[in-house]
Amino acid sequence: MLKSLLLSFSLLFSLSVLAQTQPEDQAQLEALIQNSFDAIFSEFDEGKLTSFYTEDFLLLEQGEVWDMDMVRSYLSRAKSNPNPSVRTNRFDYIKTVIEGDRAWIAYHNYATISRDGEVIRELYWLESATAVRTPEGWRLDMLHSTRVEI
Numbered sequence: 001m002l003k004s005l006l007l008s009f010s011l012l013f014s015l016s017v018l019a020q021t022q023p024e025d026q027a028q029l030e031a032l033i034q035n036s037f038d039a040i041f042s043e044f045d046e047g048k049l050t051s052f053y054t055e056d057f058l059l060l061e062q063g064e065v066w067d068m069d070m071v072r073s074y075l076s077r078a079k080s081n082p083n084p085s086v087r088t089n090r091f092d093y094i095k096t097v098i099e100g101d102r103a104w105i106a107y108h109n110y111a112t113i114s115r116d117g118e119v120i121r122e123l124y125w126l127e128s129a130t131a132v133r134t135p136e137g138w139r140l141d142m143l144h145s146t147r148v149e150i
Helices: 002-042 046-052 068-079
Strands: 053-061 064-066 086-099 102-115 118-134 137-147
Touching: 002 046, 002 086, 002 102, 002 118, 002 137, 046 053, 046 068, 046 137, 053 068, 064 068
Parallel strands: 053 137
Antiparallel strands: 053 064, 086 102, 102 118, 118 137
């Protein structure tokens, strides 16, 4: 009887902790998506890659496989542009699933590209990401991106 009572209490406590961490984790994952795109694809800040991505990160972008070396190469080219545009990112989240120290998230990614205050392009992708909880916090280990015509 005591074993059963302890097991029930333990299960209830675990579910209570899980219920409390899910919304916090979801908010952290959504911030991870937003902040990573702002720092990496808007500001081209190569120094922040490991703040958002694991070392074995992969980006599946329109049929191409980008590893960290390809992302770094892209950032180098983007930073060397003498007339850069400004990218503003916006996300609508579809679903987030968190299972222990792993998570996946599906979302709509919208980017407005402007130069000298004038919008020159609007882009839209349907995307998904997987993330792993590390001692430093959540990190993305995979993004999958499909361009959608507006």
